[in-house]
Amino acid sequence: MPTYRAVQGTRDILPESAPAWRLIEETVRAVCERYGYQRIETPIFEETGVYARGVGAGTDIVEKEMYTFKDRGDTALTLEPEGTAGVVRAYLEHGMFTQPQPVKLYYLRTPIFRYERPQKGRYREHHQFGCEALGEVDPALDAEMIALLWEVYGRLGARDIVIQLNSIGDGNCRPQYIERLVEYYTPLRDDLCDDCKVRIVKNPLRLLDCKEPQDQPKIAGAPKSADYLCEPCATHFAAVRGSLEAMALPYSINPLLVRGLDYYTRTVFELAPEQGGRRQSAIGGGGRYDGLAELLGGKATPGIGFGSGMERAVELLREQGVALPPPAGPQVFIAALGAEAKSAAMTLAHDLRAADLRVGIAFGERSLKAQMKAANTSGARYAVLIGSGELASGDYAVRDLAAPADAPDTEKQQTIARAGLVAWLAAQVG
RNA sequence: GCGGUCGUAGCUCAAUUUGGCAGAGCUCUAGAUUGUGGCUCUAGUGGUUGCGGGUUCGAGCCCCGUCGAUCGCCCCA
Numbered sequence: 162m163p164t165y166r167a168v169q170g171t172r173d174i175l176p177e178s179a180p181a182w183r184l185i186e187e188t189v190r191a192v193c194e195r196y197g198y199q200r201i202e203t204p205i206f207e208e209t210g211v212y213a214r215g216v217g218a219g220t221d222i223v224e225k226e227m228y229t230f231k232d233r234g235d236t237a238l239t240l241e242p243e244g245t246a247g248v249v250r251a252y253l254e255h256g257m258f259t260q261p262q263p264v265k266l267y268y269l270r271t272p273i274f275r276y277e278r279p280q281k282g283r284y285r286e287h288h289q290f291g292c293e294a295l296g297e298v299d300p301a302l303d304a305e306m307i308a309l310l311w312e313v314y315g316r317l318g319a320r321d322i323v324i325q326l327n328s329i330g331d332g333n334c335r336p337q338y339i340e341r342l343v344e345y346y347t348p349l350r351d352d353l354c355d356d357c358k359v360r361i362v363k364n365p366l367r368l369l370d371c372k373e374p375q376d377q378p379k380i381a382g383a384p385k386s387a388d389y390l391c392e393p394c395a396t397h398f399a400a401v402r403g404s405l406e407a408m409a410l411p412y413s414i415n416p417l418l419v420r421g422l423d424y425y426t427r428t429v430f431e432l433a434p435e436q437g438g439r440r441q442s443a444i445g446g447g448g449r450y451d452g453l454a455e456l457l458g459g460k461a462t463p464g465i466g467f468g469s470g471m472e473r474a475v476e477l478l479r480e481q482g483v484a485l486p487p488p489a490g491p492q493v494f495i496a497a498l499g500a501e502a503k504s505a506a507m508t509l510a511h512d513l514r515a516a517d518l519r520v521g522i523a524f525g526e527r528s529l530k531a532q533m534k535a536a537n538t539s540g541a542r543y544a545v546l547i548g549s550g551e552l553a554s555g556d557y558a559v560r561d562l563a564a565p566a567d568a569p570d571t572e573k574q575q576t577i578a579r580a581g582l583v584a585w586l587a588a589q590v591g
Numbered sequence: 592g593c594g595g596u597c598g599u600a601g602c603u604c605a606a607u608u609u610g611g612c613a614g615a616g617c618u619c620u621a622g623a624u625u626g627u628g629g630c631u632c633u634a635g636u637g638g639u640u641g642c643g644g645g646u647u648c649g650a651g652c653c654c655c656g657u658c659g660a661u662c663g664c665c666c667c668a
Contacts, residue, residue, distance in 0.1 A: 166641095169659070221666050225592080242668090279659095289668060356665070372664085408604070421667065443668065469663075470668030498626060531621085533628035548626055558627085566629055574627085 167353030170277070170285025172363060180474045180485040182270075188316050189290045190268050192423035196309045198267040198292055205272050209237040214456050215246035217423025219363070226275040240274035241516035242423065244468045246457070248293045253459035262296030270471060282442070282473050291447070293466035295454070300397045302464050303428045303449060304404030308444050310432055310467055311410055312515065317474070318483040321435040324443075326405070327417060328398040329366070331426040332452060334391035339365050341384045342490035350377055366419040385416035394427055401428055424450040428465065434477060444477060492590040494541035494562075496532035498548040505547050509557075509582070516587045537562060542590055545582070555579050559586070 166487055167173055174182060175238040193200075209229050216223050241247055248266055253256075258265045269290045277283060292309060294302050307324060314322050324338040330338055342365050346353070350361060354373040361368060390398060405412050412430075420429045429448035447467025454462035478485070493513055497506035510520045521539045523532035529546070536544040556576040564573040577585050 226666080273668075275667075278664095280662070283667070287668065291668095367666090412635080445668070468668060470637085473668060496627080528621090529626045530628075535628085537628040544628075546627065560627075564626070570627090 169281035172284065172286075172344075176488070178475055181478050182471070182490055184478070184485055185290075185317060185471060185474050186269055189267070189313055192309060192313045192316060193267040193269075193292065196265070196305065198294075198309075199266040201251065201266040201268055202271070203241075203251050203268070204302055205241050206238045206273075207241065207247050207250065208526055209239040210267070211246050211250050211457065212239050212242055215249065215424060215453055216242075216243060218467060220421055222275060226277055228274045228276060235372055235500070239585055241271065242273060242275050244268055244273065244289050244291045245293060245422075245447075245453070245466050248466070248492075249295065249450075249453050249459075249462075249464060250457055251293050252293075252462070253454060253457060257567060258296060258460070258462065263294045263299075263302055264296055265292070265294045267292045273468075282470070282476060286470060288471040289468040291445075291468035293464060295464040296462055298397070298451065298463040300400035301404050303397075303401045304408065304410075305390075306447075306465055306467065307401075307405060307412070307430055308408050310447075310469065313469070314432065314444070316387060316582070317478060318481075319434075319474075319477055320481055322432055323433045323435050324405075324410060324518060325415040325418050325433070326401070326417040327415055327429050328394060328401075328413045328427050329386045329389060329395050329425060329429055329448075329528075330390050334389055335386070336392055337391035338384065338386050342366070343366065345383055346379070353379070369417040380417065386419075387414070387416055397427055411474075413572060420446065420448055422450075424453040424456065426451045430467070433467070443475055444473045453533075489519060490540035492521045492541055493518055493543045493545060493586055494521040494523070494536035494539050495537060495545045495547065496523050496529060497546075501552060502547040502549070506545075508549070509545065509579075512583050513586060516583050518587060518590060527577075533560075536560075543586060545586075557582055 190200075206453055209227070212227060213223050213236070218224070222242050227242050230238060232238055242344060248268065250256075252264060252266075267290065270288045271289050271290070273289050274285060276285060279285060290313075292306055292371070294306060294398060307326070311324060343361060346357075346361050346365070346368060350358065352375070353361070354371065354376055355369055357371050357373070357376055360371070366386075368376075371377075371380065371384060387398065400416075402412075404475050418429055420431075425448040427449040429446075431446040433443045445467055446469075447465070449463070449465040452461075453462040454460065455462060495506045495510055497503045506522055510522050513520045521536070521541055523535050529548075533544060542561070543561055544560040546560065551557045552574075556578050558574055559582070560574045561572075561578050
């Protein structure tokens with residue numbers, strides 16, 4: 162048993178999952194750029210205040226899930242627990258409010274750290290891609306972003322994904338709504354599950370997504386945020402829905418959808434596989450955060466964004482059996498016998514790679530048989546054999562590894578002059 | 592942070608109701624006439640049975656602790 166293993170809740174992303182990661186990354190990049198989003202990468206740690214103030218001191222993330230430490234200069238730092246706050250900090254720091262608004266940014270494969278109890282689809286380190294659009298309140302921007310996220314998963318080939326949408330109001334109407342909610346729940350208090358007894362004080366919105374059967378009837382009768390929106394929020398919400406309908410996106414309103422970060426206002430949304438049912442299966446979620454920039458010390462700047470978990474996306478593709486592009490193995494494999502031939506093999510490999518071919522070489526002093534075996538396993542189409550005969554004549558043996566096993570050797574193998582070999586192979590595999 | 596299940600070679604698993612220096616398949620390495628793959632055959636590498644205690648003449652199998660995985664809660668992507 163090895164002395165060290167990956168620490169709890171972290172995992173290695175091994176070559177076998179590379180095709181899925183690559184497909185997701187390329188899809189995200191292409192779709193984001195099509196929607197006019199530009200890539201941004203922020204540091205994976207920030208001063209703790211960025212998250213403590215941005216995400217909200219009372220949230221679980223800040224209260225008990227952040228990886229916070231002091232560096233050698235005694236600065237309080239925190240490993241990024243979510244993607245938005247750092248991007249907003251960068252927007253303010255670099256004066257992006259002087260650019261044409263909205264400023265549309267995306268991040269990809271950003272590591273996110275949360276000290277949680279690991280389980281399937283939930284890790285202490287995971288990666289997200291996400292988008293942030295700052296400096297514009299237009300509800301069309303909300304709808305466009307939801308469309309973007311939807312398109313990413315559509316292009317990936319994921320099936321049965323649903324969009325859930327809600328509005329939780331803003332600083333004007335939400336406090337009043339929460340009051341109503343608490344008023345409604347207070348008389349029912351003794352009858353609530355233990356978690357909800359805490360929620361009613363600590364995080365009333367969460368009352369709405371309790372899963373205890375005993376509380377479901379109470380949830381059904383509870384006031385819903387969408388019914389208590391102030392006029393501007395109601396207008397905004399209606400416009401978002403209108404734009405989604407204009408694009409024929411199959412969303413559904415979920416009046417019970419709330420999100421855990423304090424900075425959300427108005428629009429909140431989530432993407433999840435249809436049969437998952439449970440919230441943990443959400444593969445992306447976000448919303449508007451019109452108050453966040455101010456919390457971070459900037460001038461009032463509206464914004465909207467989402468984050469989407471890439472490990473969950475990889476798992477989703479695996480579960481749904483989405484076809485992935487095969488890994489790019491070598492096209493040509495070179496086997497050599499003896500030191501002089503090995504040297505010639507290195508030269509040939511170098512020339513072939515300069516001609517953009519993917520080339521493998523047998524290392525070590527293996528028998529030709531072993532080298533041919535390696536060539537076969539590598540998946541290469543052609544094997545080039547170099548021995549004393551080839552060196553003397555200048556004609557190299559080239560074997561077609563894709564030929565039928567029962568074909569005669571004369572059909573599988575031929576000799577090609579070294580001088581024309583690079584061009585010949587390039588033409589064959591090109 | 593709480594509760595359930597589980598933890599044997601790199602991988603998938605076996606080891607009679609507690610007892611022989613712990614086995615198989617796959618992978619890997621080397622061979623099966625001297626320089627040739629895909630099939631087959633042979634052999635080998637590889638485990639102080641997650642770790643640490645305890646009970647016992649004796650534990651992979653029983654007990655406790657611990658670490659980890661997994662499922663659910665909490666929360667989130």
